[in-house]
Structures are given as structure tokens and as C-alpha cells.
Amino acid sequence: MTDTAPQPIPFLDLKAQQARIAADLRGRLDRVLGHCQFILGPEVTELEQELARFCGARHCIGVSSGTDAIQIALMGAGIGAGDAVFLPAFTYTATAEVPLVLGATPVFVDVDPRTFQIDPAHLEARIEAVKAAGRLRPRALIGVDLFGQPADWPALRAIAARHGLFTLDDLAQSFGATLHGKPLGTQAEATATSFFPSKPLGAYGDGGAMFTDSDELAALYRSLRTHGEGTTRYEVLRTGMNGRLDSLQAAVLLAKLTVFPEELAARERIAQVYDSRLGNAVQTPVRVPDSTSAWAIYAILLRDGAAREHVQSVLKSRGVPTAIYYPRPLHKQPAYAGSHDGAGLPVAEDLATRILALPIHPDLTDVQVGRICDAVLEAVG
Numbered sequence: 001m002t003d004t005a006p007q008p009i010p011f012l013d014l015k016a017q018q019a020r021i022a023a024d025l026r027g028r029l030d031r032v033l034g035h036c037q038f039i040l041g042p043e044v045t046e047l048e049q050e051l052a053r054f055c056g057a058r059h060c061i062g063v064s065s066g067t068d069a070i071q072i073a074l075m076g077a078g079i080g081a082g083d084a085v086f087l088p089a090f091t092y093t094a095t096a097e098v099p100l101v102l103g104a105t106p107v108f109v110d111v112d113p114r115t116f117q118i119d120p121a122h123l124e125a126r127i128e129a130v131k132a133a134g135r136l137r138p139r140a141l142i143g144v145d146l147f148g149q150p151a152d153w154p155a156l157r158a159i160a161a162r163h164g165l166f167t168l169d170d171l172a173q174s175f176g177a178t179l180h181g182k183p184l185g186t187q188a189e190a191t192a193t194s195f196f197p198s199k200p201l202g203a204y205g206d207g208g209a210m211f212t213d214s215d216e217l218a219a220l221y222r223s224l225r226t227h228g229e230g231t232t233r234y235e236v237l238r239t240g241m242n243g244r245l246d247s248l249q250a251a252v253l254l255a256k257l258t259v260f261p262e263e264l265a266a267r268e269r270i271a272q273v274y275d276s277r278l279g280n281a282v283q284t285p286v287r288v289p290d291s292t293s294a295w296a297i298y299a300i301l302l303r304d305g306a307a308r309e310h311v312q313s314v315l316k317s318r319g320v321p322t323a324i325y326y327p328r329p330l331h332k333q334p335a336y337a338g339s340h341d342g343a344g345l346p347v348a349e350d351l352a353t354r355i356l357a358l359p360i361h362p363d364l365t366d367v368q369v370g371r372i373c374d375a376v377l378e379a380v381g
């Protein structure tokens with residue numbers, strides 16, 4: 001037997017996915033090239049209808065990115081200077097960036113050490129602390145469904161209602177997940193998702209969508225995504241932005257939507273193999289009760305930073321790529337440290353030192369999943 005290095009396993013395999021949908025995708029792209037309505041064309045309308053049906057929301061509004069979806073939602077709620085926007089410290093930067101862009105202040109909340117989702121008890125404490133300090137008005141909560149799993153929305157809604165906060169669900173990582181048997185998309189007053197290419201449902205460029213059951217908010221978001229336009233293009237009602245989705249991206253997403261349910265099932269199957277083979281050796285993801293995950297990220301916890309470094313290097317030598325989401329909690333980022341009030345966020349800080357993401361995508365073969373498990377067990381053994 002020759003001792004050749006094994007073929008590297010891709011962290012994400014968009015080429016293999018493309019091969020599965022090639023014919024349908026080409027047909028849809030050709031139709032856009034035929035009609036040349038490149039911005040908010042018929043594919044965008046069709047996608048909005050399909051996505052609204054998928055998650056049982058009254059309205060879906062296609063927008064230019066997940067970040068812009070968050071921005072439009074916060075603009076629609078009138079968030080600005082002097083407002084506190086509560087959000088988890090352990091998330092992607094975009095969640096915290098938007099409040100600052102609008103002149104508001106992000107207030108970082110710690111996360112649950114088992115599920116990594118925003119911690120409702122700490123949220124309550126943070127709201128009380130902001131009220132006591134009297135400098136900022138508590139105005140909004142951005143709950144993030146991290147890594148594919150849902151946040152504890154029943155608890156978050158109750159707290160938000162008690163304190164009069166606008167609720168926004170940042171669903172960028174978890175479109176396709178369910179909570180209590182229902183797809184995410186209707187847990188908050190507004191929901192924002194992303195179609196960045198590496199998300200569970202990804203476009204071939206930037207894209208995003210918003211969901212709401214409110215007719216008023218839906219109309220407002222449609223206006224805000226097109227420069228605050230009124231009933232005609234030449235009537236400007238409010239300050240908006242260029243936040244539109246383009247037809248080619250919608251065509252790509254419609255093609256991908258045809259295989260999305262089977263992709264979710266494939267990711268779940270892989271997660272179950274990881275759980276059963278690795279569960280005794282490392283801390284595998286703890287499931288949120290009565291939910292399903294979209295498995296954007298499958299993250300394990302190692303003993304400490306040194307153990308993580310070791311596992312990463314052993315896996316690399318075996319052709320297994322890994323990634324760290326997130327190496328720094330947001331309140332420790334130079335861009336945000338200045339707006340942080342100094343509260344301790346020990347769970348987010350601890351997770352950042354020892355969390356590690358394994359590949360999880362629908363085109364991983366059983367052999368590859370087996371190789372990844374073997375490599376992890378070898379590294380921690």
C-alpha cells in the first residue's frame with residue numbers, strides 16, 4: 001500500500017452542489033438574460049412567494065444582503081442615537097455593526113454555555129443595568145439563531161414585551177431550522193436572513209431577505225429598500241437605502257431551493273454521525289429542545305486553547321479543514337470595545353478560546369465524514 005497523503009476535504013463544496021442543480025440553474029439564468037430585468041425582476045417576486053410559503057410568514061422582502069436586512073429592520077423601527085440595541089456578544093460582526101452605523105449603541109449579552117445561544121437571564125440583567133444607568137433608552141433586541149439552531153424565542157419575546165423592545169430575529173445562519181415544529185421566520189416582529197454563498201441557503205453573490213407578518217412593516221421595508229420611495233418611483237417618503245435583491249441571485253436561490261430540504265436532511269445525517277462518533281471524546285453541540293438545526297456550523301468544544309491548536313494541526317495534516325467561529329467575542333473587537341460598558345461576558349470569552357468548527361455540507365461523502373471523525377479521535381485520543 002502506498003502512503004500518499006489523502007485528498008483534502010473541502011470545508012464547503014459549492015462546485016459539487018452546482019453539479020447537482022446544473023440544468024435547472026442554467027435554464028433560470030438564461031431566462032433572466034432573456035428578459036434583462038436585472039433588479040427586482042420576476043424571479044425576485046417568485047422567490048419572495050416561495051420563501052414566505054417555506055417559513056409560513058405573511059411577507060417576504062428580498063434585499064441586497066443579510067446586513068442590509070438588519071439595517072432596514074432597525075431603520076423601520078426608528079432606531080438611532082441614544083438607543084440601546086441588545087444582542088449576543090458571540091455572533092458575526094454584522095449584528096453589532098448595524099446599530100452603530102445608525103448611531104445607536106450595541107449592548108452585548110452573554111450566551112448559554114451549552115447551546116451558545118443568547119442567554120435570556122443575562123439579557124434581562126443587561127436591560128435592567130441599562131435602565132439603572134439611565135444613559136440609553138432600551139429599544140430593540142436582535143436575537144441571533146447561532147450556527148443553525150434557534151435562540152430561545154419564547155423567553156426572548158416575553159422579556160422584550162415586558163420592556164417594550166422591538167424584536168428582530170437575525171436568521172442569517174439558520175434559515176431552514178425549526179422551533180416547536182415551525183420553520184424560523186416568524187418568531188420576532190421582523191426576521192432578517194442572508195444568502196451569502198456559504199450560508200445554508202446561499203446565492204452566488206450577496207443577497208438577503210426579510211420576513212414579517214405585519215402588512216405595515218412589509219410596506220415600510222419595501223419602501224426602505226428602494227430609497228424610501230412612495231407609490232411612484234419619483235415620490236420619496238423617507239430616507240431609505242439601495243437595498244434591493246437582483247434577479248440573477250433570485251434565480252440561483254430558486255434553483256437551490258428545489259434541493260434545500262434534502263440538503264437540510266443530509267446535514268442532519270452528518271451531524272448525527274459526528275454526535276455518535278465524537279460525543280464521548282469532545283463536547284458536541286447541545287440541541288435546543290424541540291427544534292431542528294440548519295447546521296450552518298457544527299462546532300465542537302475542546303478542553304482549552306492548546307488542545308484546539310493541536311486538534312486543528314492534526315486535522316490539517318489529515319486533509320481536514322477546520323474554522324474558528326468566533327476567535328473573539330464582539331466586545332473584544334477593536335471596532336466595538338469603545339462602545340462596550342465593560343460588563344463581564346465570561347461564556348462568550350471562554351467559547352472563543354476553545355471552539356472549533358468541523359466541515360458540514362451536503363456533499364460530504366460517508367467516507368469523508370468517517371475520515372473527519374477518525375482524525376478528531378486520533379487528535380484527542
Ligand SMILES: *Cc1c(COP(=O)(O)O)cnc(C)c1O
Nearest residue numbers: 065066067092094172173194196
Ligand atoms: C452572515 C451573517 C450576517 C450578515 O449577512 P451578509 O449577507 O453577509 O450581510 C448577519 N448576521 C449573522 C449572524 C451572520 O452570520
